[in-house]
Amino acid sequence: MRRHGWLRLPFWLTYLFLYAPIVMLVVMSFNRNKSPYSWGGFSLDWYGRLAGNASIRTGLLNTLIVALGSTALSTVLGTLLAVGLARHTRSRLLDALSTLPAILPDLVIAIGLLAFYSAIKLTLGLHSVLIAHTVFGMAFVAAVVRARLGGMDTSLEEASRDLGATPLTTFVKVTLPTLAPGILAGALLAFTLSLDEFVIAFFTAAPSEPTLPIVIYSMVRFGVTPEINALATLLLAVSFTVVIVAQRLTRLTEALR
Amino acid sequence: MTARQPARVVGKAAGRLATMGPGFGYLTVFLLVPLALVLSYTVFRRGRFGGVVYEPTGENFTRLADPLYLDVVIGSVRLAAITTLLALLLGYPTAYMIARLPARWKVVALVAVVLPFWTNFLIRTYAWIVLLNSEGPVNSGLKALGLGTVDLLYTDGAIVAGLLYAYLPLMILPLYSAVERLDPQLREASANLGARPARTFWSVTLPLSLPGVLTGCVFVFVPSLGNFVIPELLGGGRRIMVGNLIRDQFLKARDWPFGSVLALAVIAVLVLLLFAQAWAARRAGRGA
Numbered sequence: 104m105r106r107h108g109w110l111r112l113p114f115w116l117t118y119l120f121l122y123a124p125i126v127m128l129v130v131m132s133f134n135r136n137k138s139p140y141s142w143g144g145f146s147l148d149w150y151g152r153l154a155g156n157a158s159i160r161t162g163l164l165n166t167l168i169v170a171l172g173s174t175a176l177s178t179v180l181g182t183l184l185a186v187g188l189a190r191h192t193r194s195r196l197l198d199a200l201s202t203l204p205a206i207l208p209d210l211v212i213a214i215g216l217l218a219f220y221s222a223i224k225l226t227l228g229l230h231s232v233l234i235a236h237t238v239f240g241m242a243f244v245a246a247v248v249r250a251r252l253g254g255m256d257t258s259l260e261e262a263s264r265d266l267g268a269t270p271l272t273t274f275v276k277v278t279l280p281t282l283a284p285g286i287l288a289g290a291l292l293a294f295t296l297s298l299d300e301f302v303i304a305f306f307t308a309a310p311s312e313p314t315l316p317i318v319i320y321s322m323v324r325f326g327v328t329p330e331i332n333a334l335a336t337l338l339l340a341v342s343f344t345v346v347i348v349a350q351r352l353t354r355l356t357e358a359l360r
Numbered sequence: 361m362t363a364r365q366p367a368r369v370v371g372k373a374a375g376r377l378a379t380m381g382p383g384f385g386y387l388t389v390f391l392l393v394p395l396a397l398v399l400s401y402t403v404f405r406r407g408r409f410g411g412v413v414y415e416p417t418g419e420n421f422t423r424l425a426d427p428l429y430l431d432v433v434i435g436s437v438r439l440a441a442i443t444t445l446l447a448l449l450l451g452y453p454t455a456y457m458i459a460r461l462p463a464r465w466k467v468v469a470l471v472a473v474v475l476p477f478w479t480n481f482l483i484r485t486y487a488w489i490v491l492l493n494s495e496g497p498v499n500s501g502l503k504a505l506g507l508g509t510v511d512l513l514y515t516d517g518a519i520v521a522g523l524l525y526a527y528l529p530l531m532i533l534p535l536y537s538a539v540e541r542l543d544p545q546l547r548e549a550s551a552n553l554g555a556r557p558a559r560t561f562w563s564v565t566l567p568l569s570l571p572g573v574l575t576g577c578v579f580v581f582v583p584s585l586g587n588f589v590i591p592e593l594l595g596g597g598r599r600i601m602v603g604n605l606i607r608d609q610f611l612k613a614r615d616w617p618f619g620s621v622l623a624l625a626v627i628a629v630l631v632l633l634l635f636a637q638a639w640a641a642r643r644a645g646r647g648a
Contacts, residue, residue, distance in 0.1 A: 113453035120450070121476045121528065124487035127497065131490070180383045187379030191372070200384065204391060206630070208586035210603055211623050214610050215394030218620075221411060222397060238390050241383060270375060292478075299480040301589065306610070319482045323593060327490055335483040342479040350471050 125339060132332035149333035156330065162318035168229055169304075169314055170297040173236035177293040180237070181244025182286050186278065188245070189252040204242040212238060213306035220307065227309040235307045236297040243296060244289035251285030251353055288349040295345045299338070401620035412616055420621045429605070433625070436601035439516060440584035443523040447531040447580045448573065450524075455535035455572075470536065477529035485593050488522050489513065492594070514596030522590040523580075530579035538572020539565070571641035578633040586626050602626060 132150070136143030153159060184201055204212065216235050225231060259281070263273040279286075301316035308314055313321075322331055402420055404412040423429060458469045476484065491498055492512035499509045512518060542565060550560040566573075588603035595601075602622060609619025 110453045110457050113450055114457040117450050117454040117528070117532070118472060120525070121473070124484070124491055124525065125476060125479070127491065128483070128487050180386055183379045184383030187376060187383070191376040191379055197380065197384065200387060200392075204387070206634075208583050208626060208630070210586040210588065210606055211395070211398075211627060212391065214606065214619060214623055215398050216390065217610060218397045218401065218616065219390070219394035234390060238387065241386065245383070270371065295478055299478075301482055316480065316482055319480070319486075320589070323482060323486050323489070327486075327493065331483075331486060335480070335486065338480045338483055343475055346475055346478045347471065350467075 128332050128335045129339065131329065132336040134329065134332075137329065149329045150337075153330050153333045153337075158313075158318050159315070159330075159334065162313055162315040165229055165312055166298055166315040169232045169236060170294050172233045173240050173297050174290055174294040176233070176237045177240030177244050178286060178290040181241040181289060181293070182248050182279075182282065184241065185245040185248035185252055186274070186282075189249055201245050202242060204239040205246070209239075209300075209302040213303045216303070217306045227307060229308070229312055231307045231309075232304050232314060235303045236293075236300060239300075239303075240293035240297060243292050244286070247289035247292060247349075247353060248282055248285045251282055255281055284352040288352040291345045291349045291352075295342050299342065398620045398623055401617045402624055404617055406615045406617050409614060417617075420617045423618055424621060424625070432600050432605055433602060435599065436585055436603075439519055439523070439599070439601065440581050443520050443527070443584050444531075444577050444581045446520065446524050447528050448577065451528060451531035451535050451576060452573070455532050455539050458532075458536050459539040470533075473529050473532050476525075481526060482589065484525060485522055485590055488518065488525060488594055492518050492521070513594065514598060516595070516599055518594040519591050519599060519601075522594040523584045523587060526587070526590065527580040527583055530583075531576035534572045534575035534579065535569065536572075538569040538575075542568055568644050571637060571644050574633070574637040574640050578630065578637060581633065582626065582630045585629065 133145050133147070134142055135146035135148065188198060188201060212235070216231075216238075220227060220231055259277050260273055263277045264270075268276070299316060300314075301320060304314045305317055305320070308317060319331065319334065322328060401412050403416050403418070405415045405417050405419075407413050424433070454473075458466060458473075461469055490496055493499070494509055494511070494513070496512075498512060503509055546564050546568070547560055550564045551557070555563070585601070586603045586606070588601065588607045591597070591599050591601045591604055602625070606619050606622045606626075609615045609622065613619075
C-alpha cells in the first residue's frame with residue numbers, strides 16, 4: 104500500500120467528486136433561505152412545500168403505478184429467464200440477448216418503442232411506460248438472479264427429482280426458496296430503476312400522464328428551486344436504502360460486473 | 361428405458377419453453393421488433409406528419425455528410441472522448457486501489473461507487489446546475505480567493521463534468537474486476553526480474569487489464585454520445601450532441617428516417633467497440 108501512496112489522490116478525488124454534489128443538495132434541502140446559496144438556518148419548509156405541490160403528487164402516483172407494475176412483471180419474467188439460461192441452454196446468443204437491454208443506450212430503446220407503438224397504433228399512457236420499463240427491468244432481475252444461481256448447490260434439486268418430484272414441484276419447492284434473496288434484490292433494483300428512469304418514459308408516456316422524472320425535468324428546465332433539493336433528498340434516501348438492502352441480500356457488486 | 365427417452369427430450373424442451381419462452385418472447389416483441397423497425401426506417405422517406413412513407417431512398421444516409429450534421433457528430437465524439445479519457449484517468453487508479461483494499465473495505469468502496477449511479481439521473485444533473493451557477497459554491501469560492509466569477513454553466517466543460525459524473529461508476533466497475541483478476545505473482549515476477557514499478561505497469565498490468573479498460577470505455581463513451589439531457593441542462597442548448605439530434609428528429613422535426621440513421625450510427629459505434637473489446641479479451645486470455 105505504501106508503494107502506491109500517490110494513488111490515494113485520484114482515489115479520494117473520485118469519492119469527493121461522486122459525493123460532494125449529493126451532500127450539497129441534502130444540506131441545502133434543510134436551508135431556510137430562499138436563495139439556495141446562503142445558509143439561513145435549519146428548516147423543513149421545503150419538504151412542506153413539496154407535499155403541497157400537486158404536479159409532483161400526480162407524478163409520484165403515476166411513477167408508483169408504473170414502477171410497481173413493471174417490477175412485478177420484470178421479476179416473474181427475469182427470474183424464469185435466469186433459471187432457463189443457467190439450467191437449460193448454453194447458447195451465447197441467448198445470453199447476449201438477455202443483457203442487450205442493459206447495454207443499448209436508453210435513447211435507442213426509447214425511439215424503437217415509440218416507433219413500434221405508433222406502428223401498432225397503441226395509445227400512449229402509463230401502460231406504454233410500464234411495458235417499456237419491463238424491457239430493461241427484466242434484464243437486471245435476470246442478471247442478479249443468475250449470479251445467485253451460479254453459486255447454488257444443484258444437489259438439492261437433484262435430490263428432489265430423485266425422490267420423484269415433478270419439475271414444477273422441484274422449481275416451486277426447492278429452486279425458488281433458495282433463489283428468494285436474489286429475486287428480492289433483483290425486484291428492488293428493477294423498482295428503483297423504473298422509479299428514476301427518464302429518457303424512455305419521456306418518449307413513451309402520454310403528455311397528460313407524466314411520471315415523476317418527467318415532472319422533475321420540466322421543473323429543472325425552469326431553473327433552480329429549493330423544492331427540488333427536498334425532493335432530491337427523499338429520492339436519494341429511497342435509492343440508497345434499496346441498493347444497500349439489495350447488497351445485503353446478494354453479492355450485488357459481483358452480479359453487476 | 362428407450363420408452364422414457366422421448367419423454368425426457370419433450371420434458372427438456374418444455375422446461376426450456378416454460379422458463380425462457382416468456383422472457384425472450386417479451387424481448388422479441390418489445391425490443392427486437394422495435395429495433396428492426398427503426399433499422400428499416402433508415403431506407404425510407406419521411407412522412408409529412410412523422411412516421412414513414414414506404415418509398416425506398418438513400419438520402420437519409422447522404423444527409424449525414426451535410427456539414428451541419430457532421431459538425432454535430434464530430435463535436436459530440438470529441439466531448440464523449442474527453443469524458444471517457446477523464447473517466448479512465450480517474451477510474452483506473454481508483455479501481456486499482458479498491459482491488460488492493462482488505463476484503464471488508466473493498467465491498468464498502470464498491471458499493472460507494474455504485475450508489476450514486478442508482479440515484480435519479482436528473483437529480484444528479486441538477487446538482488451540477490446548482491454547483492456551477494454564477495452564484496453557486498464554485499464561483500463563491502473563486503470570488504473569495506479574489507479570482508472573480510467565471511462562466512462555468514452552459515459551457516462544454518459543464519457538459520463534460522455532467523457526463524463524467526453520470527458515467528464514472530460504469531468505468532470503475534469493469535476496471536475493478538479486470539485488475540482484481542490479475543495474478544499478483546505476475547507483478548512480483550516482473551519486479552523480481554528487475555523491472556521498475558512503471559515498467560511493470562506498462563508491460564504487465566495494463567495489457568492484461570486492457571479488456572476491462574475497453575469495457576469501461578464502451579460504457580462511458582456510448583451513453584455519452586446518446587445523452588440529450590446533459591447537453592440541454594448543463595450546456596444550455598448551445599451545444600447540440602448526437603443524442604439531442606436524435607431526440608429532435610423523433611419529437612420535434614418528425615423526421616423519423618433521419619433520426620433512425622443517427623441511432624444506427626450510435627449502434628454501429630457500440631458494436632464496433634464491443635468487437636474491439638472481445639478481441640482484446642481474447643488476446644489478454646492467450647497471454648496469461
